[in-house]
Amino acid sequence: MGDRVKVACVGGGPANLYFSILMKRVDPSHDITIYERNPAGSTYGWGVTYWDELFNDLHRADADSARAISESSVRWDSWVTDIRDRATVTVEQGEAGYGISRRRLLGILAERAESLGVRIEWEHEIDGEHDFGDADLVVAGDGVNSVLREHHAEHFGPEFVTGQNIYIWLGTTKIFDAFVFAFVETEHGWIWCYGYKYSQEHSTCVIECTPETWRGLGLDQGKEADSLAILEKLFADILDGHPLIGRAQADGTAHWLHFRTLTNRTWHHGNIVLVGDAAHTTHYSIGAGTALALADASVLAKALFEEKDLDKALTAYEHESKSKLRSPQRAARNSARWFENLPRYIDRSPMQVITLLGQRHSVMQPYVPPGLYYQFDRIAGRVGGLFGFGR
């Protein structure tokens, strides 16, 4: 692209904040404005997880923000799986995991962006017909419900696949030392949760079940406080008396959702380009959406730096990002499906459940009887990757 580029970024989530930082680092003369509908410091969600690989990428791309993110993150080195009344198993894992408060992450990125000269217009909601004047580039980083994408839906070709299960994203004051999976059997079916710390004061809990279990337990009734009371009882073993914390909707009901996996036929149209959740979503059970949003930001900034022609740069960005996305998208689909088919796995021995859970991303698992898969995995573990099973 030309030397000085005027960019309008819609949405002040991780994707756009990071994109603006990388653009300014390359050329401080770029004129970048971010329009965010929420006030500064307010966001949805609790904490997000990420892994060593992202850490290394962030350090390479912008050491200042990477350092601040690192200082505000907490780390765990093991996984605990708790299957009610049957077993609690702790597994030391090779790769460390990290958690950071989503609010803190956005605060760090917004501060860094502003320090580099990015303008952030908080509480400025954009509608689909907004006129961005003489902007060279409009970056739609306005999340899964992107208004810009929907306004040009005919061109972008968005497609949603709605997950069968229902989930809720909660916080708690219980600090989980390890990454915890807890499965609880009720008379209405299984309900499970995974939790991880994201600060010294709070952890995230994502709770999921089938719609039948949800209705059977009465989670579809009453206010959020009623849902939380039921869930606190069900997960009392892992919560140790700590409360679950929600964020009720305007009418006081709990924020239960079906996850929607989004894909788009194309990611750019004229001078508009989609990034992060506006372009694609991956099921939360692989904890990768934020990392992928940051990766989009980095690939887009690189493409704009390397290619002077806008259309060619956006095509190169789309091509590279889509190819990076293929493997996590497949893993996310398999992982979501694993939980949707939980009865297929959960009645096996605890060690088998833990192994199958750890490999829920596997392409093979849905097609191989679970007992046989487990046996193959054990052999593969001994001889090192036989048949493509195991790690």
Ligand SMILES: Cc1cc2nc3c(=O)[nH]c(=O)nc-3n(C[C@H](O)[C@H](O)[C@H](O)COP(=O)(O)OP(=O)(O)OC[C@H]3O[C@@H](n4cnc5c(N)ncnc54)[C@H](O)[C@@H]3O)c2cc1C
């Ligand atoms: C339950 C759950 C758990 C998750 N856990 C993890 C995890 O552990 N690790 C991980 O990496 N990812 C996780 N994710 C995914 C992650 O939250 C998203 O992938 C990530 O936030 C995407 O970033 P983004 O910048 O594309 O969009 P968003 O974070 O959604 O940001 C979009 C921004 O745009 C603003 N906006 C929207 N519309 C407008 C408008 N019209 N005008 C102005 N502003 C607008 C919004 O207010 C928002 O600030 C999880 C998601 C869910 C649902």
